[in-house]
Amino acid sequence: MAAPVISARNLVKAFGTGDFAVRALDTVSLDIQQGEFFTLLGPSGCGKTTLLRLFAGFEMPSAGTILLDGQDVTVLPPNRRPINTVFQSYALFPHLTVAENVGFALKMQGKPRAEIDETVAKMLALVRLEAMAGRKITQLSGGQQQRVALARALAPHPKVLLLDEPLSALDLKLRKEMQIELKRLQHETGITFIFVTHDQEEALTMSDRIAVMSAGKVQQVGTPKEIYTHPINRFVAAFIGETNFLDAVGETGGARLTTGDLIPVEGVLHGPVTVAIRPEQLRLVAPATAGAIAATVRDLVYFGTDTHCHMALVDGTALTARLQSPASGDIGLSIGDRVGVLPMPGAAQMLRD
Amino acid sequence: MSAAEQAQRAKTTRNAWLLVIPALVVLMAAAIGPLVLVLIYSFLTPGDYGNVVWSFSLDGWQKVVVERDIFDDSLHLAEAHLTIFWRSVSLSLVTTILSFFAGFPTAWFIATRPANQRAFWLFLITLPFWTNLLIRTFAINQIIRNEGLLNTILLHLGVISAPLQMTYTEGALLIGMVYVYLPLMVLPLYASLERFDLRLLEAAYDLYASRWQVLMRVVLPIARPGIVAGSILVFVPCLGAYVTPRILGGGKLMMLGNFIELQFGQGRNWPLGAAISIVLLVIVMAALLVYVRAINGEKRDG
Numbered sequence: 079m080a081a082p083v084i085s086a087r088n089l090v091k092a093f094g095t096g097d098f099a100v101r102a103l104d105t106v107s108l109d110i111q112q113g114e115f116f117t118l119l120g121p122s123g124c125g126k127t128t129l130l131r132l133f134a135g136f137e138m139p140s141a142g143t144i145l146l147d148g149q150d151v152t153v154l155p156p157n158r159r160p161i162n163t164v165f166q167s168y169a170l171f172p173h174l175t176v177a178e179n180v181g182f183a184l185k186m187q188g189k190p191r192a193e194i195d196e197t198v199a200k201m202l203a204l205v206r207l208e209a210m211a212g213r214k215i216t217q218l219s220g221g222q223q224q225r226v227a228l229a230r231a232l233a234p235h236p237k238v239l240l241l242d243e244p245l246s247a248l249d250l251k252l253r254k255e256m257q258i259e260l261k262r263l264q265h266e267t268g269i270t271f272i273f274v275t276h277d278q279e280e281a282l283t284m285s286d287r288i289a290v291m292s293a294g295k296v297q298q299v300g301t302p303k304e305i306y307t308h309p310i311n312r313f314v315a316a317f318i319g320e321t322n323f324l325d326a327v328g329e330t331g332g333a334r335l336t337t338g339d340l341i342p343v344e345g346v347l348h349g350p351v352t353v354a355i356r357p358e359q360l361r362l363v364a365p366a367t368a369g370a371i372a373a374t375v376r377d378l379v380y381f382g383t384d385t386h387c388h389m390a391l392v393d394g395t396a397l398t399a400r401l402q403s404p405a406s407g408d409i410g411l412s413i414g415d416r417v418g419v420l421p422m423p424g425a426a427q428m429l430r431d
Numbered sequence: 432m433s434a435a436e437q438a439q440r441a442k443t444t445r446n447a448w449l450l451v452i453p454a455l456v457v458l459m460a461a462a463i464g465p466l467v468l469v470l471i472y473s474f475l476t477p478g479d480y481g482n483v484v485w486s487f488s489l490d491g492w493q494k495v496v497v498e499r500d501i502f503d504d505s506l507h508l509a510e511a512h513l514t515i516f517w518r519s520v521s522l523s524l525v526t527t528i529l530s531f532f533a534g535f536p537t538a539w540f541i542a543t544r545p546a547n548q549r550a551f552w553l554f555l556i557t558l559p560f561w562t563n564l565l566i567r568t569f570a571i572n573q574i575i576r577n578e579g580l581l582n583t584i585l586l587h588l589g590v591i592s593a594p595l596q597m598t599y600t601e602g603a604l605l606i607g608m609v610y611v612y613l614p615l616m617v618l619p620l621y622a623s624l625e626r627f628d629l630r631l632l633e634a635a636y637d638l639y640a641s642r643w644q645v646l647m648r649v650v651l652p653i654a655r656p657g658i659v660a661g662s663i664l665v666f667v668p669c670l671g672a673y674v675t676p677r678i679l680g681g682g683k684l685m686m687l688g689n690f691i692e693l694q695f696g697q698g699r700n701w702p703l704g705a706a707i708s709i710v711l712l713v714i715v716m717a718a719l720l721v722y723v724r725a726i727n728g729e730k731r732d733g
């Protein structure tokens with residue numbers, strides 16, 4: 079594998095001192111490759127924004143190092159790192175025009191006038207705001223401001239672009255547009271993007287790789303498919319998508335549920351485990367089918383494309399299946415029906431915690 | 432439009448004028464009237480014991496810049512008057528600049544405190560207003576006079592061997608005026624810095640601006656309305672300052688305010704005093720014009 083463009087080595091960031099110290103980041107190590115769309119995903123307070131601020135240089139780590147192209151940049155101030163940030167609040171300069179905002183970094187670097195004008199024009203074309211060059215920031219809509227913020231951060235062609243929940247202030251439709259726009263920009267510029275979000279769907283659809291964070295630690299790093307299909311622990315499984323968790327005991331050949339049913343699982347752990355199964359990986363069959371777990375339908379919720387079927391196993395354990403809605407919209411079940419539940423092959427995961 | 436409608440409209444207009452009359456009367460009596468009176472006085476002949484004689488004369492205006500030689504009646508520049516003009520304008524400008532350099536860090540400090548502490552700091556800034564200006568100025572005199580606090584301390588420390596002459600110097604006037612007018616600089620600066628989005632500092636810093644560039648390119652331009660307002664609020668009253676130069680200048684270092692007072696008092700030359708008052712007014716108007724331009728410039732950009 080090629081050398082990473084940016085690496086975190088055992089980063090620790092503690093706020094406060096002594097007994098009151100809170101570790102916002104706890105020994106985080108990451109390698110992010112050149113040209114990657116890398117997402118830091120986690121609930122608020124998980125340390126993802128702190129990690130981003132350490133990368134940007136706004137804060138210094140309590141311990142550990144940050145390498146940029148193999149060089150130690152841990153204590154370099156933000157204005158001397160070839161890393162730029164798109165802020166959640168955009169933080170555009172209200173006293174400057176759109177073009178002046180986009181050209182700000184180049185001007186600070188002392189680039190010649192002609193080069194600044196050329197780059198600004200190119201950047202404004204890239205985010206499709208050519209017509210807005212002379213406008214004031216206050217005259218733009220939220221989506222336009224977002225694109226100015228992107229152009230401004232991309233203009234000096236940083237090695238890494240940091241994006242701190244940049245889409246959270248936009249409405250749903252605009253957010254979808256900007257997701258596609260971001261992917262296009264990343265593709266066209268070839269710049270490494272580090273994207274912070276708490277929206278798992280956004281993370282899954284946009285990223286090359288995702289680091290799921292919780293309580294200051296990186297829980298799992300992987301492609302969206304790896305994270306979704308093979309979550310490493312209960313936190314990751316629960317945070318990404320919806321999951322059924324069932325208490326079980328691992329034994330040769332599978333996991334024995336509290337109901338006595340055996341679910342076949344590869345890579346067996348022995349002893350008490352949690353079995354995780356995605357709702358869309360469950361099929362409903364006739365109650366007496368071999369290998370099926372007996373259940374009773376408790377509730378049916380219609381979602382349009384699919385219908386959520388909430389069930390209870392014989393010992394009362396809750397289980398949800400997501401069934402594709404047929405053309406008629408009626409899946410032919412009613413509350414109180416007895417059914418058999420069959421997990422699709424390879425769908426069940428055994429988790430230790 | 433029908434005749435009835437026209438009559439209705441005429442009546443509404445008439446009523447509107449009637450309602451404005453009290454405001455117009457106050458405006459005439461309190462602002463425009465006295466101003467016109469001063470303007471008229473400046474074109475009259477001084478009376479022997481003060482007051483004016485109602486005969487037209489340009490003497491008052493002439494004496495603003497030139498004076499007639501007692502012996503040969505030749506005209507030459509009134510250097511004493513020009514010195515006073517120059518002293519007033521230059522001291523006011525320097526006071527404004529010093530107030531800015533002292534006031535900006537102060538305003539920044541207050542604006543960056545947690546929101547619940549700012550009221551306390553602002554209270555400290557406005558505290559001097561609770562004491563009479565005369566008393567405060569005498570207090571400064573006590574500190575800087577030859578046997579005063581500052582000289583005593585410096586002598587005891589061995590920094591100086593003889594007391595420094597600080598009173599009755601332009602330096603003393605500056606100390607006094609900066610002290611008196613500093614709050615008028617701090618308050619508008621605070622008002623504009625308080626709304627300043629501190630995240631812009633990080634953004635600028637992130638975009639390769641040095642600390643100096645952050646200040647010059649981001650902080651100062653955004654704080655411009657406050658800087659202009661504060662400068663006007665300091666500069667204008669400085670021009671007409673009376674108490675400070677009277678006490679700290681000891682009557683020797685006059686500014687426009689004292690000079691005007693002199694003409695209406697001992698000088699018994701009301702037309703000259705009136706003419707200087709008008710000149711002062713014109714300088715103030717010019718300063719305000721700069722202010723309006725600066726604000727309009729802001730609007731045009733925005």
